[in-house]
Structure formats: structure tokens, C-alpha cells
Amino acid sequence: MIPYGRQDIRESDLDAVREVLESDFLTQGPVVPRFEQAVADKVGAARAVAVSSGTSALHLACLALGLGEGDRLWTSPITFVASANCARYCGAEVDFVDIDPRTYNLSVTALARKLEQAERDNRLPKVVVPVHLCGQSCDMAGIAELAERYGFRVIEDASHAVGGRYKGDYIGNGRYSDITVFSFHPVKIITSAEGGMALTTDAALADRMTRLREHGITRDPQAMVGETDGPWYYQQVELGFNYRLTEIQAALGLSQLARLDEYVARRETLAQRYDELLKAFPLERPWQHPDAVSARHLYVVRVQAGRRRAVFESLRAAGIGVNVHYIPVHTQPYYRALGFSAGDFPEAELYYSEAISLPLFPTLEEPDQGRVVAALKEALSA
The missing domain is CATH 3.90.1150.10 (Aspartate Aminotransferase, domain 1)
Structure with missing residues (x-):
């Protein structure tokens, strides 16, 4: 059987993973930050937050943008269910925008028409998630223009599009969106086995997603409430999750990124x-x-x-x-x-x-x- 997709694992990948297995850290070590910085540098983003999957990256992106009860998220109906489910995790409503018949991506024409009606009905979305189906970017300039006019935030679901470009620049640079999400599932462009990443130009969004992936815990005294007990001290300042990427996965992803x-x-x-x-x-x-x-x-x-x-x-x-x-x-x-x-x-x-x-x-x-x-x-x- 010839599969529709398959990962490519080379000796350099095995060496990278082996090095981590022989090190002191299997999780929460130095490789995850190196992977984050390398991806951010590659695509031209200011910050990157590595997480356990593309789905968890979407979830954290929604939370970081304040999506919650009573809010609405719109996305494409032609996508994996995670692009919509991330809104439901936050208690928000989901709606869809029909696709462009040529690119199969979310149609900017349909989006504009739907936004006009939503404004009349006082039901505008808080977040729109365009999905770069098959690896081809949506019309992000058109979507960004509508975002400015109607006041919604934008999460690019670029799970298919690591290494793709839009208007000459790598997807993920943040020029047309608040957050971009990558997936490193084995059938995607590069893999970390499971894994994902959220990229942004906004330091506050990156800091919040980093905290949320680690149970909502901070060790930064400036972010804590009240007095601290000592250098060992940490606080849970909000409800978060264990969405961390392991050192092993990051080592594989970092090795793959070179190709x-x-x-x-x-x-x-x-x-x-x-x-x-x-x-x-x-x-x-x-x-x-x-x-x-x-x-x-x-x-x-x-x-x-x-x-x-x-x-x-x-x-x-x-x-x-x-x-x-x-x-x-x-x-x-x-x-x-x-x-x-x-x-x-x-x-x-x-x-x-x-x-x-x-x-x-x-x-x-x-x-x-x-x-x-x-x-x-x-x-x-x-």
C-alpha cells in the first residue's frame, strides 16, 4: 500500500532523539526553547510556544484571545474538526463560512457577506480561524482588512502549511493575524511525532499561552499575587493544562526543521x-x-x-x-x-x-x- 502521507526519519533524527535520551532532561529542558526559537526565526515570528499538538495550540490560542461563553468563532467547514472544536472547549459558539471553489479555502467574499449580516444581527464573531487547506494560504490580506473593519481576531490554522509562503514571506510571521498555529503530526510537513506550535508577534499572548500550557502556573514574581515564600515558590494564577511538548519530541522537530x-x-x-x-x-x-x-x-x-x-x-x-x-x-x-x-x-x-x-x-x-x-x-x- 502506498499511503497518502508518510514521515521521513533519518539517522540525524535518531541521533537527535538519542542525545536527549542520554541527557538529564526528557521534559522541561533546553531543547524545547531551542525548537521554539528556531521555528520563530525561520518564519519571522517574534515568539513561538511549543505544545503537545496542533489541537492544543488552537485551544490555547482561543483562550489567550479571551474567547468564552457568549462569544462566536467562525471557521471553514472543510477542515479537521479541531479547527471548530477549539471554540467549543472554551464554551463559545461555532459557525462556518463557505469555501472558495478554486482554492478550497475560506472564501473572503462569503466572509464579507456573512459579516455584513452578522453586524445587522449584532452577532459578529470574536475570532475567525482561516484554514490553509493543503498547505496553500488563505487570502490573509483580505481577511485582515475585514478583521480591522469588524473588530474580530484572527488565528491562522496553518497545520498544513509549515514552510509555505504568502506574498513572498513564510506563513507564520504574524503580519495578517494574531496567532498562527502549526501541527507536527507525522503526515504533516515536518514531524515531532505529535506536537504543535503557536506563533505570535504579541509578547503578552505568548506569555499567556506559555502559562496556560503549564497548568496556569507562573514562577515570575511580578506575575504573582501577594508575597512569595522563597526561590522555590510558584503560583497557579489561572486554570491551565498540561499541554507541554517533551524534549524528545522537540529534538525530533528541531532535526526535521533543518530539512x-x-x-x-x-x-x-x-x-x-x-x-x-x-x-x-x-x-x-x-x-x-x-x-x-x-x-x-x-x-x-x-x-x-x-x-x-x-x-x-x-x-x-x-x-x-x-x-x-x-x-x-x-x-x-x-x-x-x-x-x-x-x-x-x-x-x-x-x-x-x-x-x-x-x-x-x-x-x-x-x-x-x-x-x-x-x-x-x-x-x-x-
């Missing part, structure tokens, strides 16, 4: 090869916006809606580990129970009915990519 540009370049080469090989096929290939350089996490093709299942099953039977990204979040039973239903976001639902993610990862070799294309050709002609 980030190599990985993105290889993914781009393979994606362009798919573009060429699939040119004559009866399907829709991914469209790339000229303002963005995608990290190419996923290569999604769209086939005729009524044929998607047959094509999918044919590819799986041929040993091609295709997948579908994603089932629209608003159609999940949990969100249906909150009042959403089929038909609410037609572009997202049409996309879902046609989408298949083909295998794409840095160690995919051309002969195996040829197998994918041959199996797809056979499936489409059946």
Missing part, C-alpha cells in the same frame, strides 16, 4: 509532476493562487461526484492509500445536534462529494507515483 525547505521543494516537484501526468484526465487538479507558495501537504483531485466512491474504492483495491480531506464539519453528528444541516454550505458540500487526496510525501518515488497515476487512469475509465 523543511528540502521537503517543501520535493513536494512541489511531485505536485507539478502530478499536474503534468494528470493533464488529460477527466478530473479537476489543484489550483494555486499566484500570491501563495503552497507547502503541498495534500494533493486533492476532484472527480465527478457520482463516481467518487467507485474511484476511491478502485484505488484502495489497487494498493493506493488515497483519502478524503475533509468531511464538512457542519455535517458531523455533534454539529448537526447544534443546528447545522446538509445544504448550509453548498460549495463545501460539493467539494466533499468530489474530493480524493492522492499520495504525496517527500520520499514518494517516481515509479510509485506512476503506479498511482496508472491506477487512477484505470479507475476513471471503468
Whole structure:
């Protein structure tokens, strides 16, 4: 089986992890801060906070921005459920904005239209979470302009987009958002096994997310209440979580970060090869916006809606580990129970009915990519 995604672990990664295992610290040591600084330096962010997953990064980002009961968060329906669930963890309401039919990202046109209505209804969102699907940036300049006009905060869900660029700069620099979230899951661009990171230009947001990932505890005397007892003293000043990343994971992530540009370049080469090989096929290939350089996490093709299942099953039977990204979040039973239903976001639902993610990862070799294309050709002609 050729999987849709696969991590690339090399001897240098093993050496980095081994060094930590032989050190004095398996957690809360010097490697996590080094990893944070290296990622921040790479993408041009002021601060980075490493956490246990992309999901925990989203949760902390929402909390740091003050999202809570009575507030609303809007995101794309075409994403993993974590992009919406982070609001529910905070007690906030969730709503969705339909997607752009070319990029499959949150549509700025649909967002503007929805904001106009929400302003009339006095139901504006406190936070909007644009998701950089497949590694391609949303129209962040357009979203930032709307954020300024309507007063909402922005969290970029860049779980797919580590190493991607927007308007010439690395995604994560914070120019168009309050916080950017990365994921280091094994199928993503680089991995720390599980792990995530929140990046921001705002020191106060970074400090709060750092405290929240560590049970809401501070050892900074200036942040404490009342007098302190001695140098051993700490205080829990708010309710936090254990969302820490281990030294082992940070060592793996730091080692992988050295190959980030190599990985993105290889993914781009393979994606362009798919573009060429699939040119004559009866399907829709991914469209790339000229303002963005995608990290190419996923290569999604769209086939005729009524044929998607047959094509999918044919590819799986041929040993091609295709997948579908994603089932629209608003159609999940949990969100249906909150009042959403089929038909609410037609572009997202049409996309879902046609989408298949083909295998794409840095160690995919051309002969195996040829197998994918041959199996797809056979499936489409059946």
C-alpha cells in the first residue's frame, strides 16, 4: 500500500532523539526553547510556544484571545474538526463560512457577506480561524482588512502549511493575524511525532499561552499575587493544562526543521509532476493562487461526484492509500445536534462529494507515483 502521507526519519533524527535520551532532561529542558526559537526565526515570528499538538495550540490560542461563553468563532467547514472544536472547549459558539471553489479555502467574499449580516444581527464573531487547506494560504490580506473593519481576531490554522509562503514571506510571521498555529503530526510537513506550535508577534499572548500550557502556573514574581515564600515558590494564577511538548519530541522537530525547505521543494516537484501526468484526465487538479507558495501537504483531485466512491474504492483495491480531506464539519453528528444541516454550505458540500487526496510525501518515488497515476487512469475509465 502506498499511503497518502508518510514521515521521513533519518539517522540525524535518531541521533537527535538519542542525545536527549542520554541527557538529564526528557521534559522541561533546553531543547524545547531551542525548537521554539528556531521555528520563530525561520518564519519571522517574534515568539513561538511549543505544545503537545496542533489541537492544543488552537485551544490555547482561543483562550489567550479571551474567547468564552457568549462569544462566536467562525471557521471553514472543510477542515479537521479541531479547527471548530477549539471554540467549543472554551464554551463559545461555532459557525462556518463557505469555501472558495478554486482554492478550497475560506472564501473572503462569503466572509464579507456573512459579516455584513452578522453586524445587522449584532452577532459578529470574536475570532475567525482561516484554514490553509493543503498547505496553500488563505487570502490573509483580505481577511485582515475585514478583521480591522469588524473588530474580530484572527488565528491562522496553518497545520498544513509549515514552510509555505504568502506574498513572498513564510506563513507564520504574524503580519495578517494574531496567532498562527502549526501541527507536527507525522503526515504533516515536518514531524515531532505529535506536537504543535503557536506563533505570535504579541509578547503578552505568548506569555499567556506559555502559562496556560503549564497548568496556569507562573514562577515570575511580578506575575504573582501577594508575597512569595522563597526561590522555590510558584503560583497557579489561572486554570491551565498540561499541554507541554517533551524534549524528545522537540529534538525530533528541531532535526526535521533543518530539512523543511528540502521537503517543501520535493513536494512541489511531485505536485507539478502530478499536474503534468494528470493533464488529460477527466478530473479537476489543484489550483494555486499566484500570491501563495503552497507547502503541498495534500494533493486533492476532484472527480465527478457520482463516481467518487467507485474511484476511491478502485484505488484502495489497487494498493493506493488515497483519502478524503475533509468531511464538512457542519455535517458531523455533534454539529448537526447544534443546528447545522446538509445544504448550509453548498460549495463545501460539493467539494466533499468530489474530493480524493492522492499520495504525496517527500520520499514518494517516481515509479510509485506512476503506479498511482496508472491506477487512477484505470479507475476513471471503468
